[in-house]
Amino acid sequence: MKRINRTKRLLLILASFLVTTACGLNNQDDQQQKKFSIEEADNSLTHQNIIEVKELMLHQIFDQTLFLVADLMAVVEGKYDYNEIHRLLKMEIGDHVYKMVYGVPVVEMSGMYLPYDDIELVLFKEDVYLPTSFLDKVLGMDVVLSNESITFSKSYEGLMASQSNLNGRLNEEMTVEEMIEYLSFLDKPIEGAQASTIPNHLPGAKRPYRNGYHEGIDWYPYSSGQHISTTTPVYAMADGIVVRADNNYDEYSSPQIRNKDLAVTSKLGETPQYIFDRLRGRQVWVQYEKGVMIRFAHLDAIGDNIKVGNKVSKDTVIGYVGNSGTSGAVNGDGTQIHLHQDILIYGELFWKQYTPEQVKRIVLGIFGD
Known part of the structure; x- marks a missing residue:
């Protein structure tokens, strides 16, 4: 079995850079961001209380190791919608909404775009797949691969607490x-x-x-x-x-x-x-x-x-x-x-x-x- 190390450095750098620099915003309550440091992120990710272990079946398609999006949603109790016209995948997992478009090597997380170029949507026989790297890089899971399945564990409470500071929205009432x-x-x-x-x-x-x-x-x-x-x-x-x-x-x-x-x-x-x-x-x-x-x-x-x-x-x-x-x-x-x-x-x-x-x-x- 091969263990994939949980490396979130890029995501933590992104969180630290984008949110700490946001402290220079206007004094509008709904536009201000809370400071978020790499140290705070590390602490919230390591002090976990509820660990859940899940397992997904793996599929070998186009020389890639993938899992079905529908299977992931079932085990994490999330929701997803795939728009065939736009080839747009939208997933709701915990407090976040993730979006991906077929052929576009970018993951959007609650309106923020993540610095990963190796996670793309795969379509095969009317089903929607994602690479295993989505679990460890985007969701921050501890992942273990076997020949036929992937086991991952995560404190969902810890994940949401650590990343919730990235949430934001466009104020549609701005002059x-x-x-x-x-x-x-x-x-x-x-x-x-x-x-x-x-x-x-x-x-x-x-x-x-x-x-x-x-x-x-x-x-x-x-x-x-x-x-x-x-x-x-x-x-x-x-x-x-x-x-x-x-x-x-x-x-x-x-x-x-x-x-x-x-x-x-x-x-x-x-x-x-x-x-x-x-x-x-x-x-x-x-x-x-x-x-x-x-x-x-x-x-x-x-x-x-x-x-x-x-x-x-x-x-x-x-x-x-x-x-x-x-x-x-x-x-x-x-x-x-x-x-x-x-x-x-x-x-x-x-x-x-x-x-x-x-x-x-x-x-x-x-x-x-």
């Missing part, structure tokens, strides 16, 4: 000015560039070609007052932790394959999340303080030493502007070169409660000169 202040710690992603006010470059604009809406902010050369090309560096904007880095990105192999995805959106009348992710091209995701997470998309390349779990600062080059995922990249014509960035707060797009005019004011308030 425009409050949202600008909330996001004011972010620098521009492209040095010297001006934020565009063209409606099609702002969140909420319609995207008929994929039957959806624009979710982020576009930085094009003709609207930014700045020369932008595939040699233009993209900066991390603030202190954060890399939670996704597409170092081994594969572009759409042909226009026909991309058009096949777009045909699915036409049939459904919306963009499924797993297809949306492909259309964003090469990406880097960074988790910041106050529950803020940014997706940097359409990158041409990723910066040196940008790997999941690495800390970054406002001066860190996370990548270079490109057109990956766009028709310009697939057709090889060099068009559509720009940076796209989505800003989320505790897993929710920051702009959804605002009118287009208010969104423009927020973008200019954050990135305007």
